Amino acid sequence: MTVKPLEHLQFERLNPLEIDQVLQQNSLVYIPLGAFEWHGLHLPVGLDSLTSHGICLRAADKTGGLVMPPFYYGMSGSIWHHPHTILIEDEEIFLKILKTTLTRLETIGIKKVVIFTGHFSLKQLEALITLKKDWLSIQNSLELSIFSISDCPTVKIEADHGAIFETSVLAEIDPNLVKLENLPPIDTYPANDPDGNSKGDHRRDPNNILFGIFGDDPRHYDKLTGKVIVNKIVDWLIQSI
């Protein structure tokens, strides 16, 4: 399946002449945030960054502006110790990188930045609230908006971790990266969720079939759901900025 690469909107791939040409039309830069963490056997560890990058590119395709390369460093959550997971504990480090990026973008004359996070651990969302507050407290010419993939009001499926929501979103953005065949067949090995709770501590047990996946069984994935979710998020972003 071919996915529109939108490489001409990726800031890091452009030379100064190409950059100026795009930004003269709309002085807008998207910064996609994500994380590097276990999402189950069927998904890549960089999922949150891959999805936020893809969504920002689709939004920029409609609004104009450029998209920064996605951040793969995100703030810690309750699964920081899972395999193949690298998260930041110290909020100061995370904010320093973001503030430096904003300051430099402001210095080169960017008028508006949209931060869009595909990673929504509580610490990540709290850090972003602090960032917004800090940015507003200083005199600046760069307008900052911040959105989380978990906050889109028109998407009725709750954002999750490696489950049906995130699996569907990535399958729409980059279908080749979703390997549902890595999970055991659902008929033989159905999810074993006490009281139907798909986010309980039993999913933290490495022997659980859906280890490290929090939310409804991703093996119920269907193609249309991902398309609907991503379209709604892109529309919401465009309308909000």
Ligand SMILES: [Zn+2]
């Ligand atoms: Zn995720």
